[in-house]
Amino acid sequence: MEIASAERSAISHLFEPIAIGGLTLPNRIAMAPMSRYFCPDSLPHQGVADYYSRRARAGVGLIISEATYIDHPSAPSYEGVPNFFGPALDGWKAVLEAVHQAGASMFPQLWHTGSFRNSSMKPVPGVPGFGPSENTNAFTNHPEPTRAMTETDIADVISAYADAAEAAKRIGFDGVEIHGAHGYLIDEFFWSVTNRRTDRYGGDRRGRTRFAVEVISAIRSRVGADFPVSFRYSQWKQQDYKAVLADTPQELAEILQPLADAGVSMFHCSTRRLWEPGFESEGPMTLAGWTKTLTGTPVIAVGGAGLDRPGLKEAKSASLDVVADALDRGDFDILAVGRALIGDPEWVEKLKAGREAEAIGYDRAFLEKLD
Numbered sequence: 090m091e092i093a094s095a096e097r098s099a100i101s102h103l104f105e106p107i108a109i110g111g112l113t114l115p116n117r118i119a120m121a122p123m124s125r126y127f128c129p130d131s132l133p134h135q136g137v138a139d140y141y142s143r144r145a146r147a148g149v150g151l152i153i154s155e156a157t158y159i160d161h162p163s164a165p166s167y168e169g170v171p172n173f174f175g176p177a178l179d180g181w182k183a184v185l186e187a188v189h190q191a192g193a194s195m196f197p198q199l200w201h202t203g204s205f206r207n208s209s210m211k212p213v214p215g216v217p218g219f220g221p222s223e224n225t226n227a228f229t230n231h232p233e234p235t236r237a238m239t240e241t242d243i244a245d246v247i248s249a250y251a252d253a254a255e256a257a258k259r260i261g262f263d264g265v266e267i268h269g270a271h272g273y274l275i276d277e278f279f280w281s282v283t284n285r286r287t288d289r290y291g292g293d294r295r296g297r298t299r300f301a302v303e304v305i306s307a308i309r310s311r312v313g314a315d316f317p318v319s320f321r322y323s324q325w326k327q328q329d330y331k332a333v334l335a336d337t338p339q340e341l342a343e344i345l346q347p348l349a350d351a352g353v354s355m356f357h358c359s360t361r362r363l364w365e366p367g368f369e370s371e372g373p374m375t376l377a378g379w380t381k382t383l384t385g386t387p388v389i390a391v392g393g394a395g396l397d398r399p400g401l402k403e404a405k406s407a408s409l410d411v412v413a414d415a416l417d418r419g420d421f422d423i424l425a426v427g428r429a430l431i432g433d434p435e436w437v438e439k440l441k442a443g444r445e446a447e448a449i450g451y452d453r454a455f456l457e458k459l460d
C-alpha cells in the first residue's frame with residue numbers, strides 16, 4: 090500500500106508546471122509526435138485541428154505534431170504527410186489556434202526522411218533519396234543507391250530546416266522539434282554503419298554529429314536564443330531495434346554535448362520502454378536520465394507509457410507506476426505519450442484521477458481514422 094502511494098506521489102509531479110526558457114507548460118505531459126498520413130496534398134485541415142485540440146482540451150500540456158516535411162524535394166517519402174512550408178502553413182496556423190484555445194502549447198516536428206526516399210516518389214519524381222553515403226539505402230532495403238550528399242546538398246537541406254523553424258516562430262508556435270531519430274537523415278549521419286564519409290561530416294562521432302550541429306546552429310541563428318528547440322534522438326533504428334549510437338555514457342556525451350552547445354533547449358529521448366536502464370552495466374539510470382546528466386538540459390522521455398507492450402501491435406492499458414522510480418530520480422522532466430493518446434484522447438484526465446489503467450488502450454485499427 091505504502092509503495093503504491095509513493096508511486097502515486099511521484100506521478101503527481103507530472104501535473105506540476107515547468108518552464109523551459111521563456112515557455113511555461115501547465116504540466117509535464119506531452120503528446121508524442123505520430124505520423125497519421127491523413128493530409129492529402131500535404132495540407133493540414135480541420136480534422137487535424139480537431140484531433141490535436143481534443144487531446145489538448147483533455148489535459149495534454151504540450152502537443153508535438155506528427156513529423157512534417159521541410160522544404161527540400163529530397164525530404165518526402167511517404168504520402169499524406171503534411172508539409173511545413175508554403176500553403177500548408179495556413180493550415181498549421183489554424184491547427185495551432187485550436188490547440189492554444191484548448192490550453193496546450195505546440196511544437197511542429199521537422200523531418201527529412203533521408204534514404205527512405207527513392208526517385209519514383211512524389212512530389213518531384215526523379216529526386217533520389219539523400220543520405221550521408223551512397224550505400225545508405227542498403228539499410229532501408231531500397232534497391233536504388235542513395236545520393237551521397239554533396240556539400241551544396243548539405244547546405245541546402247540545412248537552410249530548409251532553418252526556414253521551417255523560422256516559419257514556426259513567425260506563425261506563433263511555441264518551439265520546434267527536430268526529428269533526429271529512428272534511422273532518418275540526421276540519424277543516418279550519426280550512425281557509423283550508414284555514414285561512411287571521409288570528409289568533415291563523417292569519421293568519428295564528432296564528425297558524424299557535425300551535420301546535426303549545423304542544423305541546430307542554423308535554426309538558432311534564425312529564431313534567437315530563447316525559442317525552445319527540442320532535439321529527438323534514439324539509439325534504435327527502425328531498420329534495427331538493437332542498433333546503438335553509443336555503447337557507453339562517454340560515447341553518448343560525444344554526440345549530445347556538441348548538440349547542446351549548438352543550442353538545443355531540450356532533448357527528447359526516444360526509447361521503446363522508457364524505464365529500462367540506458368546502459369545495462371551502469372545501473373538503473375534510464376537513457377533519459379543519462380541524457381539529462383550529460384547535457385544538463387531538460388529531457389522528454391517516451392516509450393511505453395500507459396500500455397503493456399511496445400510497438401504497433403495491440404496493447405492493453407497499464408498502470409504508470411512503472412515509471413515512478415525514474416521520475417523520483419529526476420531522470421526526465423516531461424513524459425511524452427504516444428499510442429495511449431491515440432487510443433484514448435482522455436488518457437491524461439484518467440491519469441490525473443489515478444485511473445489510467447482503465448483507459449481504452451491501443452489497437453492499430455485506430456490508425457485508420459483520425460479521431
Ligand SMILES: Cc1cc2nc3c(=O)[nH]c(=O)nc-3n(C[C@H](O)[C@H](O)[C@H](O)COP(=O)(O)O)c2cc1C
Pocket residue numbers: 121122123124125155156198268270321359360361391392393394396399400401425426427428429456
Ligand atoms: C502511428 C505512429 C506514428 C509515429 N510517427 C512518429 C513520427 O512522426 N515522429 C517520431 O519521431 N516518432 C513517431 N512515432 C514514435 C512515437 O513518437 C513514440 O516514440 C512511440 O510510439 C513510443 O511511444 P508510446 O509507447 O507512448 O507509443 C510514431 C509512433 C506511432 C505509433
